[in-house]
Amino acid sequence: MVKIAILGYGIVGSGIMQVLEQNRVHIEKKAGCAVEVKRVLDKRDLSKELPSIYTNDFETILNDDEIQIVAEVMGGLYPAYDFVKQALLRGKHVCTSNKELVIKHGAELLSIAEEKDLNFMFEASVGGGIPVVRPLNTALTTDEIVAISGILNGTSNYVLTQMSNLGKSYDEALAEAQHLGYAEKDPTADVGGFDACRKLAILMSLATGKQVDFEEILTEGIQNINQIDFAFARAFGFTIKHMIDGRITPSGVSARAVPMLVHQSSPIAAVTGVFNGVMVQAKATDSVMFYGRGAGKFPTAGAVVTDIVDIAKHLHRHIQFSWSSEKIDILPFDSYKTRKLVRLRENKTENFHMAIPAYPGQIAWLTQSETDKSTKDSLKGLNVERILRVYEPMETVYDQNN
Ligand code: HSE
Numbered sequence: 001m002v003k004i005a006i007l008g009y010g011i012v013g014s015g016i017m018q019v020l021e022q023n024r025v026h027i028e029k030k031a032g033c034a035v036e037v038k039r040v041l042d043k044r045d046l047s048k049e050l051p052s053i054y055t056n057d058f059e060t061i062l063n064d065d066e067i068q069i070v071a072e073v074m075g076g077l078y079p080a081y082d083f084v085k086q087a088l089l090r091g092k093h094v095c096t097s098n099k100e101l102v103i104k105h106g107a108e109l110l111s112i113a114e115e116k117d118l119n120f121m122f123e124a125s126v127g128g129g130i131p132v133v134r135p136l137n138t139a140l141t142t143d144e145i146v147a148i149s150g151i152l153n154g155t156s157n158y159v160l161t162q163m164s165n166l167g168k169s170y171d172e173a174l175a176e177a178q179h180l181g182y183a184e185k186d187p188t189a190d191v192g193g194f195d196a197c198r199k200l201a202i203l204m205s206l207a208t209g210k211q212v213d214f215e216e217i218l219t220e221g222i223q224n225i226n227q228i229d230f231a232f233a234r235a236f237g238f239t240i241k242h243m244i245d246g247r248i249t250p251s252g253v254s255a256r257a258v259p260m261l262v263h264q265s266s267p268i269a270a271v272t273g274v275f276n277g278v279m280v281q282a283k284a285t286d287s288v289m290f291y292g293r294g295a296g297k298f299p300t301a302g303a304v305v306t307d308i309v310d311i312a313k314h315l316h317r318h319i320q321f322s323w324s325s326e327k328i329d330i331l332p333f334d335s336y337k338t339r340k341l342v343r344l345r346e347n348k349t350e351n352f353h354m355a356i357p358a359y360p361g362q363i364a365w366l367t368q369s370e371t372d373k374s375t376k377d378s379l380k381g382l383n384v385e386r387i388l389r390v391y392e393p394m395e396t397v398y399d400q401n402n
Contacts, residue, residue, distance in 0.1 A: 002031065002312045005039040005061040007083055008074030009046055011181070012097055012124070015301025016071060016308075027305065031312035038067055058083055062090055069311050071304055072096040073124075081105055088112045088120065093315070095307035097124035097300055099198045103214050106205065107325035117318045121307035126199040127152060127276050129299025130292035131306070136206045136280070137321050143282035145207040147394040148246045152199040152257075154274035154295035155183045155190035156222050156242035160259075161272040164230050164239055170223070182274050182295050192221035193242060197257040200244040203278070204255055206321065208248060210328035218256035218333045225259055229386055231356050232343055232364045233261050239269050243391050244278075252331040260391040261341055268391070281394055333372070339390040340367045340375050345383035366390070 006013050028034045039061050046054045070087040074080050080101050084094050102125045113120035123133045151157050155177045162173035177183050189195045201214035238261035246255040262269045271277035276294025281287050293299040343364040354364050
């Protein structure tokens with residue numbers, strides 16, 4: 001029997017209880033022992049709902065030597081960081097769904113876990129129910145990862161899919177996403193690209209083995225995307241997605257979380273609704289893609305329970321993650337080159353490339369691959385309505401002679 005504590009009894013915390021209860025027999029078989037929730041910490045008074053296990057005092061958990069695993073699902077940096085650090089220092093294993101915590105303090109918490117021969121796991125912090133952290137650290141660990149791209153925010157993807165497929169307005173689609181519980185408390189984190197940017201920083205840190213600071217990632221949201229953008233994107237064979245796009249090249253590391261045009265033939269274009277899809281490109285393996293529910297109670301809770309089971313199987317062995325606190329610099333944004341779809345107001349037709357009858361006076365064309373600055377410089381003096389970058393996967397060629 002392994003005893004655990006859950007910090008935070010919100011959507012994910014209560015989901016963990018339900019998954020542990022409903023899959024009890026299966027989990028016991030996989031973990032090699034029963035998993036019992038000994039304490040649940042929450043700042044609300046849940047003493048009636050969880051009579052024998054509720055506490056609002058973290059010391060109760062910290063001082064209980066029977067509790068070997070702490071699952072932190074409170075979210076936010078404080079007090080989560082203090083609780084997790086103290087738990088590790090007291091010899092308890094920790095798993096978390098908290099991406100803010102992982103990207104800010106992951107390297108430090110992993111090094112404490114290593115020193116103490118414990119485990120710190122965070123599968124649910126990226127991509128909800130999609131296993132992507134673990135594969136990066138296991139199946140793909142011997143290969144050289146060169147790119148991580150795709151969709152890591154379910155809310156944005158839901159909004160863009162509703163706009164694209166059903167012609168809904170941005171506001172209408174966002175209200176629906178909030179109603180369905182996909183969005184964070186403040187939807188700016190989702191639609192502004194900040195949630196995806198943190199998740200990309202975690203994956204890029206795992207891929208490079210060094211600290212990628214999310215503040216250095218080029219981040220833009222979907223708030224300005226409208227039906228005219230979709231009409232012109234379609235006319236050129238694209239759809240619009242909020243993309244994460246991280247690349248590791250001999251000249252450096254680039255990372256962005258921005259809306260992009262994705263060709264309709266790309267598997268990423270087929271990732272719709274609240275689903276996430278992450279493509280990892282590695283030199284020998286080439287492309288692999290992870291697809292699933294990136295948000296929601298049970299997918300996220302299931303990922304936390306997977307960490308709990310993994311820890312229960314490795315109570316006496318630290319599972320190594322290569323992620324040091326040494327910072328890796330991100331290439332300056334003005335060095336990133338992409339093709340772009342440029343749309344502007346133009347009554348003359350001699351520059352005409354593509355016009356759509358429904359939107360008279362607007363024309364659009366695709367540029368060559370160039371920096372944002374080159375594109376802007378070439379458009380000086382024109383009535384530019386929108387510039388959207390085009391996503392093109394990185395070419396991976398494995399040099400067999402090297
Ligand atoms: N709000 C996030 C999303 C899920 O929409 O993908 C939690 O990270």
